[in-house]
Amino acid sequence: YLNCPFDREQYAIFYQALIEAQSVPLQRFEETRWFESCLPIEELARRGVDTMRYGPMKPVGLVDPRTGREPYAAVQLRQENLMADAYSLVGFQNHLRYGEQARVLRLIPGMENAEFLQFGQIHRNTYICSPRVLRPTMQMRERPDVFFAGQITGVEGYVESVAMGWLAGVNAARLATGQMLVEAPPRSATGALARYVANAETKNFQPVNITFALLHPLDEQDGRRFRRKRDRHQFQVDLALKEWNAWLQEAKHWVTALEATP
Ligand SMILES: Cc1cc2nc3c(=O)[nH]c(=O)nc-3n(C[C@H](O)[C@H](O)[C@H](O)COP(=O)(O)OP(=O)(O)OC[C@H]3O[C@@H](n4cnc5c(N)ncnc54)[C@H](O)[C@@H]3O)c2cc1C
Numbered sequence: 001y002l003n004c005p006f007d008r009e010q011y012a013i014f015y016q017a018l019i020e021a022q023s024v025p026l027q028r029f030e031e032t033r034w035f036e037s038c039l040p041i042e043e044l045a046r047r048g049v050d051t052m053r054y055g056p057m058k059p060v061g062l063v064d065p066r067t068g069r070e071p072y073a074a075v076q077l078r079q080e081n082l083m084a085d086a087y088s089l090v091g092f093q094n095h096l097r098y099g100e101q102a103r104v105l106r107l108i109p110g111m112e113n114a115e116f117l118q119f120g121q122i123h124r125n126t127y128i129c130s131p132r133v134l135r136p137t138m139q140m141r142e143r144p145d146v147f148f149a150g151q152i153t154g155v156e157g158y159v160e161s162v163a164m165g166w167l168a169g170v171n172a173a174r175l176a177t178g179q180m181l182v183e184a185p186p187r188s189a190t191g192a193l194a195r196y197v198a199n200a201e202t203k204n205f206q207p208v209n210i211t212f213a214l215l216h217p218l219d220e221q222d223g224r225r226f227r228r229k230r231d232r233h234q235f236q237v238d239l240a241l242k243e244w245n246a247w248l249q250e251a252k253h254w255v256t257a258l259e260a261t262p
Pocket residue numbers: 093123149150151152155156157158159161162
C-alpha cells in the first residue's frame with residue numbers, strides 16, 4: 001500500500017469538493033438502497049464531516065515517516081500490477097461524474113498529477129431472496145437438485161462468498177453421490193451465514209458480511225461471565241472453532257474423499 005496523508009486543512013478542502021461534486025443521476029429503475037458496508041465515498045461524506053475519517057480515510061496506525069505522527073486522515077492506494085504503476089483507491093467506490101472524479105481525487109495529497117486508467121462506478125449486487133427459496137444446504141426448496149453458490153445467495157465479501165460456494169459445492173457432490181446433505185454447524189461462521197440466508201426475514205432481505213452479531217448468541221450464563229467485548233468475542237471464536245473441528249472430524253470420511261479428488 002501507498003498512504004496519502006492529509007493534514008486538517010487538506011482534508012477540509014477535499015471534503016468540501018466532494019460534497020459539492022456532481023453525481024451521475026440515478027435512472028428511474030435504479031433504487032438507492034446502499035449496502036451499508038460498502039457506501040459510496042460521497043454518501044459517507046454527506047453523513048458528516050468526520051465520517052470518512054472513521055471509515056476508509058481512517059489514519060490509525062499509519063505513521064507518517066516524515067513527522068513520526070499519524071496524519072489527520074489518509075487514503076490508501078493498493079498496488080494493482082507487478083509493474084507497480086497502477087494503483088486503486090481503497091474504499092473509494094463512488095457515483096460521481098468522471099470529470100468530477102478526476103478533479104476531486106487530484107486533491108488527494110500525492111495524486112495531484114495522477115492519470116486515471118479507470119474511473120469508479122457504483123456496482124449493483126444481484127442476489128436472490130434466499131430465505132424464500134433456499135435451504136441451509138444451499139439447495140432450492142422447490143428444486144432440491146439446484147444449488148446456489150456465493151454472493152448471489154445474499155452474502156457479501158470474498159470469504160463469505162467462498163464459504164457459501166464451498167457449502168453448495170460439497171452438497172452438490174454429496175447429492176450426486178447419493179449421500180446425506182450437510183448443514184454447517186450453527187456456532188461456526190459458515191453455519192451462521194447459511195442460517196441467515198435461509199432463515200432471515202424475507203421482506204427487507206439484505207446481503208450481509210460476517211460479523212459477531214450474526215454468530216450464535218452466547219447463553220445468558222456465558223454472556224455474563226465476560227464483561228469485556230473482546231473476551232466475549234474470543235470465547236465465541238473458541239466455541240465456533242471447537243464445534244467446527246468436531247464437525248469436520250465427524251465427517252472425516254467425506255472430507256478426505258473430497259480432498260482426494262483431483
Ligand atoms: C469494486 C468491488 C470491491 C470489492 N472489494 C472487496 C473487498 O475488499 N473485500 C471483500 O471481501 N469483498 C470485496 N468485494 C465483494 C467481493 O468481490 C464479492 O462478494 C465476491 O467476489 C463474490 O464472489 P462470487 O464468486 O460469489 O461472485 P463473483 O465474483 O461475482 O463471480 C461470479 C462469476 O460468474 C460469472 N457469470 C455471471 N453470469 C454468468 C453466466 N450467465 N454464465 C457464466 N458465468 C457467469 C461472472 O462473470 C463472474 O465471474 C468487492 C466487490 C466489488 C465490486
